[in-house]
Amino acid sequence: MKNSLWHCSRFRSTRCLWLFRELELLYPGELPELNLISLDETTLRTEKPESLLKVNRQGKVPTFQSDDGLVLFESAAICNYFCRRFDTEEKLLRRDANSMARHDMIAHYACGTADNVLATSSPIQRVLDDPRPGYQENVLAANEKAWHQLVAPTLEDFVKSRPPFFSASDVIFGFTIAACARKFPERLAAFPVLQSFHDKEIATRPAYQAAMEE
Ligand SMILES: N[C@@H](CCC(=O)N[C@@H](CS)C(=O)NCC(=O)O)C(=O)O
Secondary structure (H helix, E strand, O other): EEEEEOOOOOOOOOHHHHHHHHHHOOOOOOOOOOOEEOOOOOOOOOOHHHHHHOOOOOOOOEEEEEEOOEEOHHHHHHHHHHHHHOOOOOOOOOOOHHHHHHHHHHHHHHHHHHHHHHHOOOOHHOOOOOOOHOHHHHHHHHHHHHHHHHHHHHHHHHHHOOOOOOHHHHHHHHHHHHHHHHHHHHHHHHHHHHHHHHHHHOOOOOOHHHHHHO
C-alpha cells in the first residue's frame, strides 16, 4: 500500500501537499512516494467517489491513507502526521512545549475558523442541498465582516510573532492567506502585513508553487 492523498487541485488538500513538498526539499531522497488520488473540482461537491466515502464519510479532501493503513482527515492533522513521521530533525516543526503549543493553536484556528470564512463548502456539506453555501449573499457578508474584524487581525498576529525561520505553522496559516489571495484579493489587500507575507514568503516558495500546480 502506498501513502495516498485524496486531492483536488488548489483545494485544502494542497496545504498537505505543500508541506510534504517542503519536507522533500529538506530531506532529499528520504521521503516515500506520495500517491495523489486527484479528484475533479467540478464533480467533487456532488459526486463523491465510493473509495473516498469508504474511508471518510464526510467525503472531503484532504483525506489520507498511510502505507500501513492509517486513515486521516483534517488538513492540519495530516500536516502534523507528516512532520512527526518525516521531519526527524525538527527542521520544519520544533517539538519543545512552547513551539508545539503555538503550532497547535495556529493549526486549530486556521483550519477550524479562518478557512471557513473563505470557504465555498460547509463543514457539514454532505447534508446540504446547496453545493456552494459559502457564496450565499448573507454568508458572504458575514464572512467578509469576520475577515476584517477577527480573522485577518489574528493572522497578522501570527505573522508578527513568527520565529526567524520558515516553519510548519507558516504552511498551515500561510495556506489560509494564500486562499484569500486567490479567492478574495481585495480582502487581503486591506491588510498590508498579510499581503507582504503572501507575496514575499509564500508565493515565492518552490514547494508552494509545485503543490499549486498539482
Ligand atoms: N477542516 C477540513 C476542511 C476540508 C474541506 O472542507 N475540504 C473541502 C475542499 S477545500 C471539500 O472537500 N469540499 C467538498 C465538499 O465538502 O463536498 C480540513 O482542513 O481538511
